[in-house]
Amino acid sequence: MVILGTGGTIAGQGQANGASVGYKAGQIGVAQLLQPIADHCLQGQFELEAEQVAQLDSKDMDIATWQQLAKACSQWLEQADVAGVVITHGTDTLEETAWFLQCVLQPSKPVVLTCAMRPATALSADGPANLRDAVVCAADGVAGVWVAAAGEVHGAQWLRKVHPYRVHAFSSGAQGPAAWVEEGQVRWVQRASTTQALPELATAAWARDAQQWPWVELVTSTAAARAAAVDALVTAGVQGLVVVGTGNGSIHQALLQALHRAMLQGVPVWRTTRCEQGQIVLAEGEQDAAVSPLSPVKARISLMLALLQKSMDQP
Numbered sequence: 001m002v003i004l005g006t007g008g009t010i011a012g013q014g015q016a017n018g019a020s021v022g023y024k025a026g027q028i029g030v031a032q033l034l035q036p037i038a039d040h041c042l043q044g045q046f047e048l049e050a051e052q053v054a055q056l057d058s059k060d061m062d063i064a065t066w067q068q069l070a071k072a073c074s075q076w077l078e079q080a081d082v083a084g085v086v087i088t089h090g091t092d093t094l095e096e097t098a099w100f101l102q103c104v105l106q107p108s109k110p111v112v113l114t115c116a117m118r119p120a121t122a123l124s125a126d127g128p129a130n131l132r133d134a135v136v137c138a139a140d141g142v143a144g145v146w147v148a149a150a151g152e153v154h155g156a157q158w159l160r161k162v163h164p165y166r167v168h169a170f171s172s173g174a175q176g177p178a179a180w181v182e183e184g185q186v187r188w189v190q191r192a193s194t195t196q197a198l199p200e201l202a203t204a205a206w207a208r209d210a211q212q213w214p215w216v217e218l219v220t221s222t223a224a225a226r227a228a229a230v231d232a233l234v235t236a237g238v239q240g241l242v243v244v245g246t247g248n249g250s251i252h253q254a255l256l257q258a259l260h261r262a263m264l265q266g267v268p269v270w271r272t273t274r275c276e277q278g279q280i281v282l283a284e285g286e287q288d289a290a291v292s293p294l295s296p297v298k299a300r301i302s303l304m305l306a307l308l309q310k311s312m313d314q315p
C-alpha cells in the first residue's frame with residue numbers, strides 16, 4: 001500500500017501547549033506520520049511506502065497539485081502489487097479533492113483520503129487513528145474514492161465538511177457513512193462511493209496545463225442579490241457558472257436576467273442548492289440538464305471537467 005502526503009492539519013505543528021488552534025498546517029512529512037502507526041498499530045501487517053506529493057494547507061489546493069496527485073495515484077494503482085492508495089490531506093478542501101479524484105480516476109482499487117482536525121502536536125491529535133483507519137479501509141479492497149475520518153468512511157459524492165472545529169467534522173447527510181471502522185475492522189453499509197455513473201473523461205483533458213482550465217465560478221442566490229456580480233464575471237471572461245440556489249434550486253429574480261444574458265453569450269449555467277442535505281427535486285415530467293445533484297463546490301469541479309472534455313471533443 002502507498003501513502004501519499006499532501007499536508008493539512010494531520011501534518012500540522014503547533015505550540016508546545018498542545019493547543020488545537022493557532023498551528024501551522026503541512027509541516028511534518030508523511031513518512032514521519034506513518035512510522036509510529038506502522039510500528040505500533042499495524043505491527044507489520046502491511047507493506048507501506050510513503051511519498052510526499054505536496055506539503056500545503058488545503059485551503060490553498062490548486063489544479064497543478066490535483067494533477068500531480070491524480071498522476072501519482074494512477075501510477076501506483078497500475079502496479080499489481082499495490083492494493084490501494086491512502087492520501088493524507090487537509091480537511092478544508094478534502095471533499096473537493098475526493099470528488100476530483102473520483103471523476104478523473106474512477107479507480108478499480110481503493111483510494112482513501114484521510115485528515116485530522118487537530119494538529120499532530122495537540123493534546124488529543126486525531127490524525128494517528130484516522131491514518132490507521134484509512135490504511136485498514138484501503139486494505140479492505142472496495143473500489144472507489146473514500147474518506148476515512150472519526151471512525152467513519154464516506155463516499156466521495158456526498159461527503160461535506162460540516163463543522164469548523166469538532167473532530168467529527170464530516171457528514172454525508174441523509175446518505176450516512178458508507179462504513180464504520182471499529183477496532184481495525186471495516187463494517188460496510190454501502191459499497192459504492194457514488195450513486196451515479198460518471199462521464200468518461202480523457203486523461204489528456206484533465207492533464208491540461210492549469211492555465212488552460214476553464215474559469216468557473218459560484219454565484220450564490222441570496223436575499224437582496226445583485227445582478228452586477230454576474231455581469232462583471234461575464235465581462236471578465238468567466239467560462240461557466242454554478243448557481244448556489246435557494247431551497248429547491250430557486251434563483252433571485254435580480255440574478256435571473258443576468259444569468260440569461262450569460263447563457264446567451266455561451267456561458268453554461270448549472271444549478272445547485274444552498275441546502276446542506278438532499279438535492280433539487282424536479283416536477284413530474286420536468287427535465288433540466290443544468291440541475292446538478294452535487295454540492296456547489298463539487299458541481300463546479302464537474303463543470304470544469306465537462307468543459308475540458310468538451311474542448312477535446314470539439315477543438
Ligand code: SIN
Nearest residue numbers: 008009058090091092
Ligand atoms: C487544511 O485544510 O489543510 C487545514 C485545516 C485542516 O486540515 O483541518
